[in-house]
Amino acid sequence: MPASPQTVVVIGAGMGGLVAAALLAAQGRPVLVLERAAAAGGKIREVAVDGVPVGAGPGLLTLRPVFEEIFAAAGDSLESRLTLRPEPLLGRHAWTDGKRLDLPVDESAAAEAIGSFASAAASRGYLAFRERARRIHDALERPFLRAQRPGAVALAAQAGLRGLLGASPFASLWDALGEHFADKRLRQVFARVATYVGSSPLQAPATLMLVAHVELQGLWAVEGGMARLAEALEHVARARGAGFRYGAEVREILVAGGRASGVRLADGETIAAGAVVLNADAAGLGAGLFGRGAAAAVERLPPERRSFSAVTWAMHAATEGAAPAAQTVVHADDPTAEYAEIGYRARLPTTPTVTLWAHDRMAGAAPPPGPERLLAMVNAPARADLRPLPEEAIARCGEAALERLRRAGFVIHRRPEAERVTTPADFDRLFPGAGGALYGPAVHGWQSAFSRPGARTKLPGLYLAGGSAHPGAGVAMAAMSGRLAAARVIEDRG
Template sequence: MRTVQGRTDHVVVVGAGLAGLSAALHLLGAGRRVTVVERDLHPGGRAGRIERGGYHFDTGPTVITMPDLLADTFAAVGDSMEARLELVPLHPAYRAAFADGSTLDVHTRPDAMEVEVERFAGARDALGYRRLRRWLENLYRAQMGRFIDTNFDSPLQLLAPDLARLAALGGFGRLDARIGRFVRDERLRRVFSFQSLYAGLSPSRALAAYAVIAYMDTVAGVHFPKGGVHAVPRAMANAAADAGATFHYGHAVTKLERTGERITAVVTDRERLPCDAVVLTPDLPVTYRLLGRRPQRLRALRHSPSAVVLHAGTDRTWSGLAHHTISFGAAWANTFRELTRTGRLMTDPSLLITRPTTTDPSLAPPGRHVHYVLAPCPNTDIGPNTAMWQDLGPRYRQNLLTELDRRGLNGIAASIEQECLVTPADWARQDHAAGTPFSVAHTFSQTGPFRPRNVVNGTENAVLAGCGTTPGVGVPTVLISGKLAAARIVGGHRPATRPPMRANTARSTAEPVPAAAVTGTPQGEVLRASRSGTP
């Protein structure tokens, strides 16, 4: 594994999102002195927070999967996730609602899910679900150590027994077809394949290997932190500060000073920070601009679809909603063509509706509710550009509310007391390439050793982390990216992995970031309303 040579005593981490905080904790655990620089006034990055009128809106991810990976980041400094956060397992993980009026509660416990599948689709698909679950587990085991949790220096690293094992499992076939070998009901196939959208691909074009995302959602378990997902980066930042990290909030990085191929200092709009190494977590265009170079690729990077998100604080809710509800439109294949090829807004939208106050009522005033409505949309490379969204945004908001009312959320428009609409134009203002928070798509040529690497030729002591680099998009993989970045700097040192956590054992102390850890914080709004994102 290629590692940073020379001194690495003091590392500056640019960005206090989940990737940067993960890197900071693993670096601290390996004995490095760490300074974290963040342009916003609080940690979180894409996992941010908007507060309006007593409503607390998570701006990015809405759940935590693979909590053991999160626990490892705390364990890196001898800390405990359970002492910092209370994670509540969600049962069901989510509810799927279909255009024909049917619903399916998706459980991660096998017996409960088998009973639900039999009720929904019959005994044959219930048996198929059992086989599908075993396949997902085997697929995860084949990929995790060799293809996900690893630093690639060459595609030749793929030539290992696990590659043959992945091929034998059908990982290089098409996702939709492989899922169809286990369950025949078309609605069930959607439940176990829609996750490919996170990777920027339709199920008919995605490799079956991407079913590992469905494993995380439908097998490993889905959790929600008390205090919202934004409580996670706050807890990580607290742990890092307690372990000795220094945080500089409200500082925008403007330049990287270098001598030859080494970065010698990180310069912000307020100060100069000498360093021995640097971890860069901004989106790739920002990172490459700071480095003054980018890797040579035969083809331009292709980005994932974007999303419109309506954060709504309401004076009522609707009994048909679970914590997470996926409302599928009747169209399916056409939806993916619109999102990834033609660049049209969905004519028959499939929507994610999240009601976090189902699990944590404290996120809204008494008797009120928070609803998060995510509508996938084309990114600005192939769909409406940022200027077009200025007029399109309000019209699309009205279309969404009309469609939600038609799907059973009657009176939703009139129920809204506080809201924030986020469109691709907002993502673009946050320096997300192609106006998408989901970064570079996971096409075959942009996955594993073919994804933009976390080291850059021509710079000896800069390492990348975040969803644009290895291993990719999503909370679990972004946490891993921070660990992999730290390993590049400390020479492969990896803190011991703790045993798997047991559900319902966590305690809640997601306290505020200590003031002593913050330097140079400007006055003003705590969090810009447009500061939104998804890791």
């Protein structure tokens, strides 16, 4: 599709960019998506391991209604494009002392499981926690999550001061969980929601309980893997007239007359645009990755405010011992020390929490005989100095992660030739500008919710989508950011 001064150029075919493209095209806007990779998806990616594709990004879908709304707004339907299967477990949680907790999606079953794991008091605490998380979510969903980013005063006016204070913005998530769970292990289970946005539960506000509410509403496995979601959105956008170019790296956002006017590619080609939607980490703007003219479009993110990165191991390997669930978590022995190592000391944890996704076991499926597709992950510091972590440190971390899984009963027969490791330095190469941080700014302290940039930037004609923009990180939140960016473009351009 040839570009014109009326074209909306979308930089990046990640989740936010795909949603913005589909919704803008459905409104009759000419749209051109430029993606430097060979396929859509961004952080929803697959890697070839041992001759098979292994999901190397998010494994399960939350907030199904959000995607139903997006597909409907684009004149399509989620059900006609994808098959989603409900996941019966929120997760299988384990510790190296042999303790294990399977946490069902069903509320009554989960309360019973927690009572058996800990005590009747813990079961009651869980039900009170669920209700508190629901209230926080309900108070913030419309005025914050679904709305263009408000300031603190505007949010208080819309949510009501009582509702805002009821969201516990000044308490840490870890301390707030202590009001419901005397058992440290249960605090670990539910504190994990902070890591979903790359943050420490010791510093994140209790407001993040809203993320727990989202997860408690259910998880869905996408048949064929999460990459099929990105493909489906691309198909919808194309059906509405959007154009896509892959292997097209944008080096500069052009500025003329005080507004974004187009882009320049790495090969020197220039493309005119009436508006530009950037679906890349907003930190890349301030770092000058998109040219000097656009560098001041958002506030520069100091390295110390970056969210976590990760080290991942995509594997095709045989397992034995305890059967992993679709999502299995082996928790750290000392969570306080783990988060201190990642955050304050900027190093890999010595006894990390390990999350394992078993792709062939999604939605209760029986895995095939022989090797299965697995993704193991540990949280890691984003690199403020951009120097890669030493290879020996990565190797030690991998051994420690597999050993912790083994001690918890989950044995993986690791084969170096059937494994693909991704480090913070690799993530920085894949998604430049943030030192490998995967979730935009960290959500630390009550003010952090208002420091994430909104869809409209300081540069007229330039808009943001993706996990580094409002409302936040994660597949569903990035999709919502794309919807907000499309709405701003339509509002500003009529």
